[in-house]
Amino acid sequence: MIQILGAILVTASTTAVGLAAVQRLGARVTLLSGLVHALEYMQTEIYFNLTPLPVILEHLSQTAAAPLKSFFTRSASYMDKLGDCSFSSLWQCAIQECRNDFQGAEAQLLADMGSMLGKYDAEAQCRAIAYARARVEALLENAEKEKARQGKVYGVLGVMCGLVIVIILI
Amino acid sequence: MEEYMSAIALLPATIRAAAQTLPQRLRGRAEEIRMRVGQPLTVLAENEEHILPADRPFRIQPLDLEQMVEAATRGSVHTALENIRSGFLTVRGGHRIGLCGTAVVKEGEICNLRHLSSLCLRIARQIPGAADDILPRLLDNGRLPNTMIVSPPGLGKTTLLRDMVRQLSDGRDGRSPVRVGLVDERSEIAACYMGQPQLDVGAHTDVLDGCAKAKGMMWLLRGLSPDVLAVDEVTTPEDVASMIQASHCGVRLLCTLHAEVEDDLLRRPLYKSLLPMFQKCVMIEGDRRARVLRILDLSNR
Numbered sequence: 001m002i003q004i005l006g007a008i009l010v011t012a013s014t015t016a017v018g019l020a021a022v023q024r025l026g027a028r029v030t031l032l033s034g035l036v037h038a039l040e041y042m043q044t045e046i047y048f049n050l051t052p053l054p055v056i057l058e059h060l061s062q063t064a065a066a067p068l069k070s071f072f073t074r075s076a077s078y079m080d081k082l083g084d085c086s087f088s089s090l091w092q093c094a095i096q097e098c099r100n101d102f103q104g105a106e107a108q109l110l111a112d113m114g115s116m117l118g119k120y121d122a123e124a125q126c127r128a129i130a131y132a133r134a135r136v137e138a139l140l141e142n143a144e145k146e147k148a149r150q151g152k153v154y155g156v157l158g159v160m161c162g163l164v165i166v167i168i169l170i
Numbered sequence: 171m172e173e174y175m176s177a178i179a180l181l182p183a184t185i186r187a188a189a190q191t192l193p194q195r196l197r198g199r200a201e202e203i204r205m206r207v208g209q210p211l212t213v214l215a216e217n218e219e220h221i222l223p224a225d226r227p228f229r230i231q232p233l234d235l236e237q238m239v240e241a242a243t244r245g246s247v248h249t250a251l252e253n254i255r256s257g258f259l260t261v262r263g264g265h266r267i268g269l270c271g272t273a274v275v276k277e278g279e280i281c282n283l284r285h286l287s288s289l290c291l292r293i294a295r296q297i298p299g300a301a302d303d304i305l306p307r308l309l310d311n312g313r314l315p316n317t318m319i320v321s322p323p324g325l326g327k328t329t330l331l332r333d334m335v336r337q338l339s340d341g342r343d344g345r346s347p348v349r350v351g352l353v354d355e356r357s358e359i360a361a362c363y364m365g366q367p368q369l370d371v372g373a374h375t376d377v378l379d380g381c382a383k384a385k386g387m388m389w390l391l392r393g394l395s396p397d398v399l400a401v402d403e404v405t406t407p408e409d410v411a412s413m414i415q416a417s418h419c420g421v422r423l424l425c426t427l428h429a430e431v432e433d434d435l436l437r438r439p440l441y442k443s444l445l446p447m448f449q450k451c452v453m454i455e456g457d458r459r460a461r462v463l464r465i466l467d468l469s470n471r
Contacts, residue, residue: 042356045216050246050248050249051246051249052243052244052245052246052249052364053244053246054244054245056244079244079245082240082241082244082245083181083182083183083237083240083241084183084237084241085183086236086240086245087236087240087245090245117245118240118243118245118246118247118248119247120247120248121247121248121251123249125248128424129274
């Protein structure tokens with residue numbers, strides 16, 4: 001009886017590890033996809049309405065899904081410090097504080113884009129956003145491929161590892 | 171006093187601390203806060219620039235000016251580029267920041283400024299009641315005739331126009347409120363910030379902010395059907411043509427014009443075609459300390 005219970009526990013644990021890996025892949029796809037939408041929104045608002053950045057960030061803080069929500073909420077709240085700190089330094093701070101949510105590539109893209117935001121005319125800023133968006137779209141495509149390729153592997157591997165361990169131990 | 175505190179709230183922290191050292195008695199009279207790179211902070215009050223802090227002045231750095239503009243535009247230069255090209259920004263509270271630096275010129279037009287060298291923060295003040303005496307004398311059976319306000323610069327044309335707009339729009343002394351369409355090309359009358367007038371122009375006023383007067387007047391006529399159309403500083407033939415066109419649409423006109431004296435007004439070729447459209451003219455004469463308002467009847471000329 002104890003052996004069966006132990007086998008179930010071991011298999012369940014390794015399956016959970018496998019599923020967590022699958023979930024991480026899915027979360028990255030969700031993050032990058034949300035980022036593409038957010039950048040698209042920023043670009044449209046700046047180009048057509050010349051909307052101030054704090055207003056854009058405030059909107060995104062309310063509409064974006066986690067974990068982007070926390071990034072935009074931080075960025076929006078920092079806008080009160082404009083005048084004492086520059087926009088790009090406040091933007092950098094928000095990226096730094098959310099570094100656990102971003103991988104190196106998108107954090108760098110956001111940082112580079114932030115150095116262009118708010119300083120130039122709408123067209124120049126839109127070009128910078130469009131460039132960042134294209135790069136994020138490429139990251140998203142890779143993440144989707146990885147999810148499709150590795151997702152099933154991780155799931156099956158989790159179950160199989162559990163079964164192998166159970167067979168060896170029994 | 172209140173206006174001064176709201177203006178210095180726009181300054182970067184170190185400059186703000188220096189501005190707070192202005193003696194209390196001068197705060198209500200402060201007109202401008204001036205920041206020049208390499209020079210100390212000064213506040214213009216009672217026709218004199220006061221250096222602040224008086225005991226230990228420090229030099230303004232280029233970064234101070236950049237941060238000021240960044241705060242004024244809320245980190246979004248693209249929202250204010252048109253204004254920057256005109257040389258000023260309207261900020262929260264209705265205050266205006268005049269800009270100076272190295273002009274970036276393209277195709278003969280200033281398209282931006284780099285290396286800011288100085289800023290002038292003009293403190294916005296409105297004088298509610300400025301039109302108390304003059305407005306009742308202008309009305310004809312409770313309706314405003316086409317009226318122009320004329321004076322040399324600095325005698326309060328815009329202040330008078332703003333208060334006339336406010337009183338007409340709100341209605342008072344038994345008068346019904348009227349719809350006023352206001353074209354505020356340079357954001358001087360209503361001082362709109364994020365779409366909201368920072369100065370009181372009345373509850374029934376529709377403000378078209380930052381739009382050229384000639385186009386703005388037609389825009390308001392088409393879409394907002396105002397009873398009174400108000401504009402500041404008619405200066406171009408296009409403005410005059412639009413006013414003439416508007417006068418044929420049943421709307422009452424209220425505007426300001428630059429002219430030194432009455433003869434100057436009557437002689438200027440630009441105003442010749444405009445004068446027959448107007449029944450009343452308020453001439454502001456004298457100087458800043460002793461202004462005299464005089465009403466001319468233009469309908470008999």
